[in-house]
Amino acid sequence: MKVLVAMNAFKGSLPASEACALVAHGFRQGFPEAIVVEMPLADGGDGTAGVLVAAKSGEVQHVQVTGPYGKPVDSPLGLLPGGTVVVESATTSGIALATPEERNVFLATSYGVGELMAVAAAQGARRIVVGVGGTAMNEGGIGMVQAAGGKVLDAAGRQVPHGICGLKQVSRVDPGDIPERFKDIEVIAICDVDNPLTGPDGATMIYGPQKELEAHQLDEVDCYMDRYGSVLARDLGRDPRNVPRAGAGGGLAAALWAFFGAKLVDGARFVLEETGFIDELDGAHLIITGEGRVDSQTEKGKVPYAVAKAGFERGIPVIALGGSLDDSVLRSYPRELTAVFDSTTGPGTVEQAIGMARLTLPFVAGQIARLSRAVLLSGPVARQELSAGGIVFRVGNGGTQVLMIEDRFGYLSLPKGHVDEGETLVRAALREVKEETGLDCEIVTYATPLMYRFLDSGCVPVEKTVHYYVMRPKGGELQPQPGETTRVIWVGQKDLKGLKTYPKIVEIIEKAADLLP
Template identity: 40%
Template sequence: MRILIAPDSFKESLEALEVCCAIASGFRQIFSDANYTLLPMADGGEGTSAVLSYALGGRWKNVVVNDPLMRPITAKYLLLENKTAVIEIAQACGLHLLTSEERDPLITSSYGVGELIADALSEGAKRIIIGLGGSATNDAGLGMLMALGMRFYDDKGKPLTQGGSALANLKRIDNSKCHSKLLDTIFEVACDVTNPLCGSSGASVIFGPQKGGSSEQVALLDKALHRFATVSKQHGYPDCQNIAGAGAAGGLGFALMTFCAAHLTSGFETVAEAVRLEAHIANADLIITGEGRLDTQSAMGKVAGGISQLAKANGKPVIAICGSVDKLNTVQSTQFDVVMPSIQKIDTIDQIFKDAYSNVEATARNIAAAIKLGQDTT
């Protein structure tokens, strides 16, 4: 039996490769002679670089960049052999880099993302895959563009400061010192967020509060980002503010489309293509996937839902092992042959995270034992 194990990470508890190993360990206790392929997956957010490194190799590059509050930190990105760089923006401007007291979307900056891009360009990258997700910023890529040589001025001719609120005073954009290699580079943005830049479903309103923004700050930021889009259009740049994904990562999607001619695509599809997922599925007898929480949103660009669709298209059975499962009957009947939550008992969330590996392993073993029992009794 050829078994493909291709889960996403379990947030705050297990990396995708750890989930693979736990499932494989449980199944091997029953099917020791099966042929196992471990293929950790991601949907373009945190962990995408690690998944691609596992599947494709490459080398990691550590770079000292500025964090969202312009403090030096060490971030890393992945360089692949085909002059491709893989950058996760959370490495440089992630929400996890700040304490809850430090969160302030008025001033946080994406400058470090631009520094990572500049370093990748200096390494000869001709194609840059950028994973959007987990940002602490709401500056629509202002900081990133500054780090790449662009200059922004207010109506008095003074350079703008860092942070999304500064965009409220934007009057002029100067690209004369923009990085020379920027427009010769292909940018592919892995993004499953469909929000526009501004408005009731825009970056500021939807994501600003989780980044520390009050209702007054959110309103200010929404106007500031709209100002950025307006001035950009006046300077001859394409009008990208209403394109799906423009509001991703505090408006970084907008900046990458507008100033870098980036193409936004499904994060899952980007990773699936890179690791040749469909070929692995076609070669397997059984597919096992999973994620930390399986619910009705799993079909909307998430790993487990995407894998189930490919498995069904290829006529292959698919099992989902998850931390928790919401609305089991709906999820199971529409996507999977078997759905199984892995939590073994009611406990504190910290203990559940701590026991995640053993819980997934035990669940996988029990599923394998049920399959074996079915085989023995037919």
Template identity: 40%
Template sequence: MRVVVAPDKFKGSLTAVQVAERVGAGLQAVAPEVDVVALPVADGGDGTVDVALAAGFHAVPATASGPTGEPVQTRWARRGDVAIVELAAVCGLVRLPGGRPDPLGASSIGLGEVIGAALAAGCRQIVVAIGGSAGTDGGAGLLTALGAVVRDATGRPVPLGGAALAGATSLDLTGLDPRLAVTDLVVACDVDNPLCGPRGAAAVYGPQKGATPADVATLDAALGHWAGLVADATGTDHRDDPGAGAAGGVAFAARAVLGAALRPGIDLVLDLLRFDEHLAGADLVVTGEGALDEQTLAGKAPAGVAAVARAAGVPVVAVTGHSALTAARLRAAGIEQAYALTDLEPDVARCIADAGPLLEELARGLARDRLRGAVVT
């Protein structure tokens, strides 16, 4: 028998790579003859580079600007001329010094610096995972790193950060890196928020980044002003495009100025991992994430994995910390059964603290249920 283990991370407990390792160990402890293919996945947010490395991409170290300007050590993933860059690992919330938010001043410039490094290395397909951003700068920092200049009324470059965009008067794209014109840029984007307004980047995601109601108003007005400058410079207005508000407006700048395509994160990751090729000859797929709930069904990794596996005729089960979905809802998503840590240990705190050993135990039970012909008695 052949089992493909394709989980996302258990946030706060285990990375996707660790989840796959623990599940594989549990399965083979009970059914050692089973061929287990570990293929950890991500939904296009943090952890995307890690799963790419586990799938055979190689790591490229880089130094870039963090969200508030301090240099950070990071890495991106490469296979041939394909690069995967992760915003969270450069200028995301996890990169804020001391964890102190800076909603008005945080910038996406570091992301542009890493993309620039990938361009310089000869990569001509660049995939950008944009989840977990710390700022709301409309992607102005991203563009600045790639050669654009945002100027104020005196002709000077405006400071970095979303709030400073209120003082911008022009966007000069003449210095934009010419290699972008021959590069396929794709952004993993799972939301449909516009750039501005009550469903925009500042209103919906600003508070998660430390923005007060007054900050939200400041940022939203600045983003509206910025969108007008971008429209003047490019001849098109993308502020209302679905997904433009993702990552504090980074998706807006990538789409409006760099011509990037926006694609659902899990679909993009599965394509990069050549998931459909791994399904050939598989008898079972095991997917999962820390919690299975309604958000899971709205494009998260387990739902994406299940959809592709079901189309290939391969049954799917899931492992999770806790499931809030009924059996009928799971089956509708293509998941035959969910195995939850809380079935073994009702104490959620213990499930989080001991997720690894509990997950192996869960996988042993899964093997006894689903791999009967290969189980050693």
């Protein structure tokens, strides 16, 4: 069974790569036969640069730029093959860069984004990809424009100040040095939402409250943004107010579109294609995705929905894990998602949920894995297989010991294998013990059959019967079989309890020990 784990970052808690690793670990624990592929993703918000750099084998250059509230921040610039440079707004002008007490949306600026873009242009970038999600500001990208060489002026012809305070004063704009500085450079804004710049579904009305705008301030600030949009239309001939995705990043996408002619693209879809996620869907039986919060905005361009759409189109079930679930999700969620799970353990604060994520994510993934495996195993048996193996004992001063192998899943078991055509059970048992452990053995007596089910590579149940023989060693040296066993060890009979092994293995060892002469 191939399982694709495609997680977004859990904002304020886990990067996408760690979220993937935790979910994958939990699933492997519950479904050891599964082939689990980890695909960290992003949607233009937190972690976008890191995800793309890792997928493309690029490099990270750290640049000190102006943070959202004027203090310098160390921001990564993702350098990809072919002259593509990734600018991540979340690590430059992100809301997570300041404590709740420090945040002030009226002063928050995108200036650092423009500084990074200027560095990329000066270094010869041929394409600049700007992730616009996860920002602290709601100022229409005016700071970015100023830092990149453009002019955003007040009625007196002066550059407006940072933040909404500056947005309020916009009277005229001019591209300034931008056309020359960014000549022949393709700019792409990858957006984590599809909201327009203004209006009831615009940047201010929908995301202003998340950036601590009060309810009574929303209409006024949206009016500032609307007037700004009209100035862009008048001075640049490009009106972003009703353009889909122009509201991403507090209107940063609108400025990129108006001043740079940037393409505004679905961020999650862009990352899915750039990372090879679409190709990795081939042969997948299940996809697990998720992020810090699954809510009514998930369907607006977030990673879980993009992943769900891709899976739905190919008939692959998709499960979403959320650090928290909005009430709206409890009533209804997109049909492209097969199921949605809350990865928290119960009522608590956001801080508590963040602190527990490293425990809860693998736990929930493990439960999904165990349930999936149990359901698959209960299906009709496709075929039956016959195997033979040995329970090899030796007796010394330390008492009775049994020979055990560790398989590729980390479980201790007994050596066994398929009975070849025309081969007797006894010959097969002796051969398999030799191949998997390196020891030559002799038969003492027949022990017991063991019947169980497992899943083949196509997730189809197979019923296997293993005939075990009690044996004792007579020569050879302990040697794991490459590709089959990772180690071969002697285990004291008194140490069998608590071993990581398969059902009934300890039981049949103990019964076989009673057959020793």
